[in-house]
Amino acid sequence: MSAPPVDRHFALRKLHSLLGVVPIGAFLAFHLFENSLAHAWHGLSAAEWTEEVVHKIDGMPYIELAEILLIALPILFHGIYGLIIWLEGRANPLRYGYFRNWMYVVQRVAGAIALVFVLTHVWQTRVQVLLGHVTKDELYARMAAVFSSPAQQAWYALGILAAVVHLANGLWLVGITWGLTTAPRSQRIATGLWAAVGVALLVLGTLALTGFQAPLNLAHLALR
């Protein structure tokens, strides 16, 4: 057998970088978008949101396969390999307090928070459906019940913030590591552009976070 065309270390780093954009980054944007539709601003009721979002996605062919191959496995690989990358560095922002050096730290901390958050979020939602504790039709009520706890709402706010910051800055990094933005001017413009994208995603996140309103008789789902 001949040697692999690309060094394993290089290939793993590139894969880690690529998976962060597609499918993970693309899925995060889509996920925030679909959940922002739960906000009254969009005029969807709980039943309409369930029809528009849950049933439509659930009705897609090969959805379980896509959930594993395009969401679960990429996030696990990106998260675990990302932690390994974190351990390889020795952050020094107190000695060299430049903006980009702080973002180096922020990227790692935000990534770790996002990873832990995603695990808790998947446990509260998809895993509960798998275990048969909640049906997909009850997901709206489930989220409303979760958000009835201020601590949970704060945790979701932190998790969404961390994920979005990690994605926006990650896209800036992709511009450099794949060789698109190769000079200070283009990198500065990219910083502004991705920051704007980040703010837009945070707006969607805020709509989602404040959108799921529980009628009181559904709050019992939190206890199940």
Added chain:
Amino acid sequence: MSDVIRLKVKRQDRPDAEPYWEEFALPWKPRHNVVSLLMALRENPVNAKGERVAPVVFEANCMEEVCGSCTMIINGKVKQACSTLIEGLQQPITLEPMTKFPVVRDLLVDRQRMFDALRKVRAWVPIDGAWDIHVHAPRISPREWELNYDFSRCMTCGCCMEACPQYHPGSQFIGPSPLGQAWLFNNHPTGKFSAEDRLHALMGPGGITDCGNAQNCVRACPKEIKLTDAIAKLGRQTTSQMLKDIFSR
């Protein structure tokens, strides 16, 4: 202006010994730089307590910020001791050896790993032969020449390595300076012939993908070499090399 210069040096007697701080007070003289101050200390190595001690070991050569040998951490920032004037420095002046290279003694460090990295990325032009090849050096545009000249001023001092969060004794990363040199020789009309070899060296462990883009290197460089430009351009070159390696063979 005070009539003494107060100095705090992080000393280490042997490569495997524990470091310790020692204070000194030297008579004020105008236009001292850190190297001339250490030379004055060497003439009369007495610490602030009045004890005669072994002279502080340091390295210095050119005295005009082109050789890089006197690089150390002065008041918390990595720079060349020869071009750092005492006037304007906050006292006591703290001197520490660089933290990313093994300490030999006091302020003297072993920068061998950086030179090994230059060998790894083939930071040279393969032109020397056993006979005259009767071919003139290729022409190069003034713009390219200017850009290359910028990178050719690298003195392997280690400031960029010191400031880099990804470069430390436990990491495999070759660091910013050798990346800049790899780009320089890839952009040289004769050096281009080995570009693929350099890129493959950079696509291994410790290569270009280990850069964390904290961009401290470009700020720490005393020669203001555009290291982050080189790193991003090498990102582009290695991306296209990867596509070539996968799809064109």
